[in-house]
Amino acid sequence: xxxEENKDHGxxxxxxxxxxxxxxxxxxxxxxxxxxxxVGYPKDVVAQKLLKRDVLFGADAVKHRxxxxxxxxxxxxxxxxxxxxxxxxxxxxxxxxxxxxxxxMAQPRKDxxxxxVIGAPAQAQIxxxxxxxxxxxxxxxxxxxxxxxxxxAYGLDWLDDVLVIDIGAGTVDLCRMHGTMPEDTDQxxxxxxxxxxxxxxxxxxxxxxxxxxxxxxxxRGIKERFASVADEMERxxxxxxxxGKPTEFDLTDPLRxxxxxIVPPIVEGLGELVSTFDPEFQSRLKNRVLLxxxxxxxxxxxxxxxxxxxxxLGEGKVVRIEEPIYGGANGxxxxxxxxPEEYWEQLK
Amino acid sequence: MTTATVNFSExxxxxxxxxxxxxxxxxxxxxxxxxxxPASLLLVAVDRLESLQDLYGWESxxxxxxxxxxxxxxxxxxxxxxxxxxxGRILTVFPHTDEKAITSIATRLLGICRALDFRTxxxxxxxxxxxxxxxxxxxxxLEFEHFVEIAEEAVTFALASGGDRFxxxxxxxxxxxxxxxxxxxxxxxxxxxxxxxxEAAERETSAPEIASPLTPPILGTRPHSGDAADSExxxxxxxxxxxxSADPFxxxxxxxxxxxxxxxxxxxxxxxxxxxxxxxxxxxxERRVRKLKGLLDETGAELSRIATLKGLDSGIASIYRTVQGxxxxxxxxQEKREMLTLIFEANLDLQKKKRRS
Ligand SMILES: Nc1ncnc2c1ncn2[C@@H]1O[C@H](COP(=O)(O)OP(=O)(O)OP(=O)(O)O)[C@@H](O)[C@H]1O
Numbered sequence: 001x002x003x004e005e006n007k008d009h010g011x012x013x014x015x016x017x018x019x020x021x022x023x024x025x026x027x028x029x030x031x032x033x034x035x036x037x038x039v040g041y042p043k044d045v046v047a048q049k050l051l052k053r054d055v056l057f058g059a060d061a062v063k064h065r066x067x068x069x070x071x072x073x074x075x076x077x078x079x080x081x082x083x084x085x086x087x088x089x090x091x092x093x094x095x096x097x098x099x100x101x102x103x104x105m106a107q108p109r110k111d112x113x114x115x116x117v118i119g120a121p122a123q124a125q126i127x128x129x130x131x132x133x134x135x136x137x138x139x140x141x142x143x144x145x146x147x148x149x150x151x152x153a154y155g156l157d158w159l160d161d162v163l164v165i166d167i168g169a170g171t172v173d174l175c176r177m178h179g180t181m182p183e184d185t186d187q188x189x190x191x192x193x194x195x196x197x198x199x200x201x202x203x204x205x206x207x208x209x210x211x212x213x214x215x216x217x218x219x220r221g222i223k224e225r226f227a228s229v230a231d232e233m234e235r236x237x238x239x240x241x242x243x244g245k246p247t248e249f250d251l252t253d254p255l256r257x258x259x260x261x262i263v264p265p266i267v268e269g270l271g272e273l274v275s276t277f278d279p280e281f282q283s284r285l286k287n288r289v290l291l292x293x294x295x296x297x298x299x300x301x302x303x304x305x306x307x308x309x310x311x312x313l314g315e316g317k318v319v320r321i322e323e324p325i326y327g328g329a330n331g332x333x334x335x336x337x338x339x340p341e342e343y344w345e346q347l348k
Numbered sequence: 349m350t351t352a353t354v355n356f357s358e359x360x361x362x363x364x365x366x367x368x369x370x371x372x373x374x375x376x377x378x379x380x381x382x383x384x385x386p387a388s389l390l391l392v393a394v395d396r397l398e399s400l401q402d403l404y405g406w407e408s409x410x411x412x413x414x415x416x417x418x419x420x421x422x423x424x425x426x427x428x429x430x431x432x433x434x435x436g437r438i439l440t441v442f443p444h445t446d447e448k449a450i451t452s453i454a455t456r457l458l459g460i461c462r463a464l465d466f467r468t469x470x471x472x473x474x475x476x477x478x479x480x481x482x483x484x485x486x487x488x489x490l491e492f493e494h495f496v497e498i499a500e501e502a503v504t505f506a507l508a509s510g511g512d513r514f515x516x517x518x519x520x521x522x523x524x525x526x527x528x529x530x531x532x533x534x535x536x537x538x539x540x541x542x543x544x545x546x547e548a549a550e551r552e553t554s555a556p557e558i559a560s561p562l563t564p565p566i567l568g569t570r571p572h573s574g575d576a577a578d579s580e581x582x583x584x585x586x587x588x589x590x591x592x593s594a595d596p597f598x599x600x601x602x603x604x605x606x607x608x609x610x611x612x613x614x615x616x617x618x619x620x621x622x623x624x625x626x627x628x629x630x631x632x633x634e635r636r637v638r639k640l641k642g643l644l645d646e647t648g649a650e651l652s653r654i655a656t657l658k659g660l661d662s663g664i665a666s667i668y669r670t671v672q673g674x675x676x677x678x679x680x681x682q683e684k685r686e687m688l689t690l691i692f693e694a695n696l697d698l699q700k701k702k703r704r705s
Pocket of ligand 1 (some may be wrong): 019020021022023166167168169170171172193194195220223224225227292293294295296297298299
């Protein structure tokens with residue numbers, strides 16, 4: 001690049017984390033944004049007039065979902081296109097718009113080159129990857145995909161022999177990292193994730209307080225505010241309506257119990273990934289466990305997993321990443337930044 | 349010429365503590381207000397300082413701030429000013445400095461900062477600043493804290509529109525806001541007036557039915573036709589006495605009829621004069637409302653133009669001017685390079701497959 005060009009072109013790097021429930025972007029202009037991975041299009045002209053937009057995203061889309069054709073394009077971590085009856089075209093368009101929105105949120109300048117690394121779920125299929133790249137290429141100069149757990153680990157400079165636990169809403173993804181692209185045998189996906197905790201918590205509350213009325217949103221809200229697996233935790237006191245009248249309940253015990261339920265399946269999964277690994281490095285692997293994803297914000301979870309590992313696997317060390325929401329995006333940003341110029345050029 | 353009274357450090361002991369400097373600023377500001385001399389306030393923020401700090405650590409943040417402070421001192425060599433840190437930003441008060449002077453200081457500072465060759469980890473970084481200014485306007489009633497807030501708004505605006513710029517939030521915006529309020533209030537008042545007058549007019553036109561014929565008109569002075577009407581009345585009465593019946597009752601009835609007719613006509617004249625007057629007033633008010641409304645629309649259009657300019661903003665600049673790549677002193681350089689190459693190759697494959705299909 002000549003000096004002449006340097007003057008008007010800055011280079012904006014983007015790291016994007018495409019998640020089932022949340023899409024986050026971290027950019028080299030300091031912008032960090034996140035949007036719920038929902039996309040909606042007005043069902044008819046009336047709805048369009050009313051909403052004054054052609055497409056809605058995130059919480060906005062959820063709010064108006066009844067008047068929208070509503071998509072969660074990344075459900076199950078990949079573009080929903082597995083079966084014919086799924087509206088493939090619709091999901092594709094939604095994914096495309098969601099990625100464009102993520103890029104827009106980063107507020108790139110027109111006179112800058114934009115290079116993006118997108119962390120896609122490790123199990124994404126080839127045609128899903130192509131769709132993601134297609135969508136991004138419309139708005140950026142050059143784009144690369146990498147696996148999301150790799151991005152998380154790279155962001156923290158944990159380059160090899162790492163176990164990543166990513167606790168999302170729908171799935172817990174366990175991934176053994178040794179190299180850049182985990183293979184199928186390096187991964188285990190569990191469904192005992194955030195939504196599962198909500199469900200269990202709801203059941204326990206209903207059993208203990210049959211008179212209380214609540215929705216899954218209320219339960220999730222309480223969980224996100226107080227979630228902990230520790231013996232000593234802040235009392236989870238919340239108001240729930242009883243016959244329409246707000247009434248205080250102490251939900252500490254059911255919440256702790258629900259949160260603790262995700263520990264055993266995770267440790268079991270880790271055990272599997274460890275035991276099928278080169279014996280020489282098994283111990284190293286057990287001591288390099290990264291805890292990421294929104295669900296990792298349950299207080300004390302790192303300790304609880306570590307203790308369970310000691311009990312069943314003899315040893316273990318778990319580190320919770322500091323910014324669970326932006327862990328993937330930050331890592332992808334770092335990869336984008338570190339990538340040599342000629343690579344970006346070739347993919348243009 | 350005095351030297352600047354500054355304490356930009358949040359840890360070192362200067363001659364004054366930052367709190368004391370703030371107190372001095374407040375005094376200086378109040379003095380400028382009282383004696384009506386100009387004063388300006390600059391708030392300087394380093395663009396994307398937080399992300400620089402995230403990426404390169406606390407030391408680089410301090411380093412950049414110090415470089416900017418140095419630039420500021422160089423820019424203001426010949427003015428006396430007070431300065432201290434304010435939420436990680438640089439707050440300065442310049443007494444005896446009007447809009448023109450402060451603009452030139454800010455513009456120079458922007459230029460110097462742009463030219464700063466700042467490197468960390470051997471990488472060239474953009475270290476631009478956003479500057480917000482508040483300028484004291486005459487008769488300002490703002491307290492110092494509010495004055496600072498104005499500069500905060502300005503700097504926020506500068507940062508949000510991409511940084512590397514200077515925004516004055518003097519006067520102008522506040523004046524527009526104030527004018528807008530005043531126009532609004534005035535238009536409101538006029539509309540109220542018009543409604544009141546119209547209601548009064550309606551009441552009056554329906555009044556004759558309620559009033560006895562002999563009650564004088566409630567409103568309005570006697571119309572100008574007064575003298576002529578009086579002599580007409582006198583003539584009519586004289587005619588009744590001259591030609592009328594000798595029956596006193598009939599005579600009384602005749603005279604009453606004449607008087608009634610007279611009063612009725614006079615009333616009508618008074619009411620229609622009052623109505624005409626109201627009509628004129630209503631017209632006048634309507635014209636004023638229209639004019640103000642026009643002004644209001646113009647102001648509104650101007651405000652929304654400014655707002656769209658904001659929406660049209662060019663985005664936020666990246667901290668990088670050039671493509672980066674791994675720096676040569678990176679930990680585990682070789683390993684990282686290999687990993688990045690693998691990712692690149694996988695993506696190249698993907699692209700090739702796609703091109704083929
Ligand atoms: N403070 C909190 N404490 C506990 N759980 C939380 C907290 N905040 C968010 N969560 C949970 O984290 C989950 C969402 O995590 P995340 O955003 O990582 O999902 P995702 O990556 O989009 O999903 P997936 O990994 O399934 O694709 C939700 O179940 C949410 O309730």
